[in-house]
Amino acid sequence: MKAVQRMLAAGRRPPRHVNVCIRTNHARWHSSTASKSAAVAAAAETAGKSTAGSNVNPQMAFPCLDALESRTSTLLDRTKRQHSGGSGPEPSYTSGGHQTFTSSAPLTLDWGGTLPSYNIAYETWGTLNATASNAILLHTGLSASSHAHSTDSNPAAGWWEKFIGEGPGFALDTSRFFVVCTNVIGGCYGSTGPGSIDPTVTGTEDGNDRRYATRFPIVTLEDMVRAQFALLDGLGVKKLYASVGSSMGGMQSLAAGVLFPERVGRVVSISGCARSHPYSIAMRFVQRQVLMSDPNWRRGNYYTTIPPHIGMKLAREIATVTYRSGPEWELRFSRRRADASQPPALCPDFLIETYLDHAGEKWCLEYDANSLLYISKAMDLFDLSRSVQDAAAARRATKSTNSDAQCTLTLPEQDYTEQPDTDSVESGSSDNVKVNDRVPPQDLVDGLRNLRDTPTLIIGVASDILFPAWQQREIADALRLAGAREVTHVELGEDVSLFGHDTFLLDTENVGGLVGRFLQDDGGSAAV
Template identity: 40%
Template sequence: MRCGGVLPEVDVVYETWGALSPAKDNAVLILTGLSPGAHARSSAEDPTPGWWEEMIGPGQAIDTNRFHVVCVNSLGSCHGSTGPASIDPRTGERYRLKFPVLTLEDIAAAAHATLEQVGLGRLRAVVGPSLGGMTALAYAILFPDDVRDLVTISSATRATPFATAIRSLQRECIRSDPEWRKGDYPPDRGPETGLRLARKLGLITYRSAQEWRERFGRERISGAGPTEMFGPEFEIEAYLEMHAQKFARSFDANCYLYLSRAMDLFDVAEHGGSVETGLGRIRAERTLVVGVETDFLFPIDQQGEIARILASAGRRVTMARLPSIQGHDSFLVDMDRFGPVIAEFLCPD
């Protein structure tokens, strides 16, 4: 691991769609955000809709008629890959906080090792949104000869102080829950309140004020009033509560802490002493950088920085500034804008 420590065994879950060409030159790697698993698209084996269902598939922006698409679940996650919730084979107990410090470079290295295991070397493209976009940068820096094209979406070379402050507060929500028990909670009874509050704070920052205003306005919850003093009364409160409860029941708190901190630890400048030197290690033939004007978690000037520095280093770069109102989460919902941009980049002919 980059910051020390060893994992004696590592499992990495991945899913694939589309046929691999005889020359093995059409593989596209998808690196995920903080919470999704490897199930980015439905398949015969698992027909449930994936988290990027409208982006990946036959005739879609990431066209599985042309590309062999591989989505890897991040190291440190709780969706099958080895993480804090996994069993340490040396002790027979869950790693919990004995899991080594996790970095995005570790996630990139685990993805790279996974692809090597299945015989994939140089990739047609590496695509990543949010945390996945930062991991895509790490991948292209660590393995420059294995990335032909690079797509970073709503990403950055390092977190802003604002983003770090938000994530720090999210982590404090979890650690302040008595049920967290310093990370030593039983599998069936974790810090649900802390995780629920952390998710609510995240949801608020993932969308824009403009969308909240247009979507919810001053609408109140229909039916009876609050069941408790100061309880939810507005539709926006009910929306946050519903999604927070769903998340808290499906995600491990320690995994959340590790992945959240990994985003804050990432800094391209650590690869050579400056952001310019770090990005200068990327040798992708072409790079697409996508940003959203209403994203205040990863402000669009951060994507502009990536594009500007790569262009100054003589790389072929396309910068797409999208006016989506859904903020940071736009890449998950605004397919009308994101789809054509990514499709044109991957298949310019």
């Protein structure tokens, strides 16, 4: 167990076979908040002595809340030191050494508004060949940085470390390909986002006033892709060998092929979708609501004070529930408690609870809260249907300013009432037809038509609850209906992977093998 604790402390994932009983949380709570816990215990003892009878129920201890209060106090102290000339309270949100592309050309956005200039953090692996024809653009998930693999300037393992390397045994073979990965616009790992300085605002004494914060305009995944292609222009890459991505990156990978069909040789989309569905929108909405309800969020203006670490922790715990699968958790945790010899507690008690608590703890100060809000909203808005693309193009053509794009949304005066199922009407389905059997709407088929000449690999995972396998089937079906001739669709069953949505981070044999074979095959089809 001590070895596991050391691995967790170092930020490394324990081996899969280890049932992670994260007792470190309990140890941390009691060690970092001993005085608070002692005060609670003393108060409970005093209350017990002053009450008649010998069967008085003692006050329950809440070490998990003590830990949150302790961190708030620490951050408050750092804020005071800042105003005394010390360092600020906010994390640096950096992933280490990376390169930066700066565009002085404005980026006109899908929902109105403009970024007058912007930075994109990126990293590369491999060598661009003389004809600049071997570049692969690797798209990230929601919270990832550009650091997909270790580099000389940042030797730490990247988020896709085992998938990238020299030789045909890797998904992305750097002896053959030039791999580019960016932090997306709206992010907090070096690219322009809500935490960046707004160049249109003059300096003031309070640095918080110069941050975009929630003055940052709404962005879409397509906006992010257009910014990435500006970077490719700067690198001299006129056509990608492939666009590759997983999760949100799988959505961006499809968007890249749709927006720039003449510049993308092939597309790989893993555990992604062609349009966000209600369940994933609902889960991200709840995360945002939890985060925005943290009083320290301050409507986004927290950069010189305490960040909303409690809301961020809870939001991450909710997200983690959607990342992994029920079958895996049954095998990994079952109904075991962290310490069955102790009475039940309202703080993390079952192993699954300590796992979720740990996930929230290690992330709550490692990512910018506003970036989470903006990027998760961009995922919600994603829809490659033809009518949605046309409407966005029309808005961009007006070149509206940020002031034109201000939100005027008000809450409805009446409670929600059931709406007609327009998708069912469009697809000709009825209440008796399962969602898995639905025909993709014609609007979506038309929206994917630009990919009909692009070899495409679509990978889904049966145990994925965030991006369920029917969504990958919808992509493949829509592509075929659009006239695509080279579509490879693979669904990994529970007999192959129980790791749910996170399979794309863990399965180098199946996910990595499929991607590697697809990219090595000049014909564009993977051997399955």
